[in-house]
Amino acid sequence: xxxxxxxGTLLLAGEPLARSLPPPTATAPxxxxxxxxxxxxxxxxxxxxPTRVEVPSVDLAVDVLPVTPTGGELDPPTLTEAxxxxxxGTPGTDSDNTVYLAGHSFDRGAAAFNPLFDKDAQVAxxxxxxxxxxxxAAGRLTYAVESTERYPKGSLPDVDEVWNVVPGRLVLITCFxxxxxxxxxxxxxxxxxxxxxxxxSGASGAPGATGAAP
Numbered sequence: 001x002x003x004x005x006x007x008g009t010l011l012l013a014g015e016p017l018a019r020s021l022p023p024p025t026a027t028a029p030x031x032x033x034x035x036x037x038x039x040x041x042x043x044x045x046x047x048x049x050p051t052r053v054e055v056p057s058v059d060l061a062v063d064v065l066p067v068t069p070t071g072g073e074l075d076p077p078t079l080t081e082a083x084x085x086x087x088x089g090t091p092g093t094d095s096d097n098t099v100y101l102a103g104h105s106f107d108r109g110a111a112a113f114n115p116l117f118d119k120d121a122q123v124a125x126x127x128x129x130x131x132x133x134x135x136x137a138a139g140r141l142t143y144a145v146e147s148t149e150r151y152p153k154g155s156l157p158d159v160d161e162v163w164n165v166v167p168g169r170l171v172l173i174t175c176f177x178x179x180x181x182x183x184x185x186x187x188x189x190x191x192x193x194x195x196x197x198x199x200x201s202g203a204s205g206a207p208g209a210t211g212a213a214p
């Protein structure tokens with residue numbers, strides 16, 4: 001499960017990813033990235049629910065389904081899909097909040113976000129600058145990884161950096177599995193910023209794209 005205001009962690013199948021997540025209108029004030037998240041040349045892509053997420057550098061490509069935290073907890077129903085926390089931001093060039101995608105990791109089998117880290121070496125595999133491509137009915141949005149951070153699972157709900165309202169930002173959240181077979185104690189968080197778009201054929205607006213999108 002994942003929660004909205006006190007985050008626990010995603011450990012094994014059936015265990016919560018987080019508990020007590022902050023509300024969509026986070027207490028932390030909106031922040032602006034150092035550089036514009038929507039360059040003038042970027043094609044406008046209307047906000048729409050994500051249907052797929054890909055991180056080519058680590059061979060991650062999974063479908064995305066919507067999920068709404070219940071009773072302050074988020075529990076992705078399956079291991080093999082990523083889940084869009086729909087009470088927060090929606091992908092698009094006019095998104096008004098951070099977009100969150102959460103997914104399970106599993107130390108004894110396949111799971112959506114296993115490729116994000118090396119359990120044996122205890123390091124994140126996705127590197128700054130790596131592309132994350134989110135597909136929606138309105139088009140494709142490419143984000144560049146800014147950084148990765150590892151937080152103790154009990155502290156995640158209180159980390160302003162995670163829950164700041166930052167339009168144009170994408171955050172991936174999963175559990176960082178331990179290399180000794182013990183229960184996970186940490187969450188891995190990947191921060192990325194919007195750098196390019198490709199509008200879907202037939203979507204509203206004039207066709208266009210930016211170079212960062214594949």
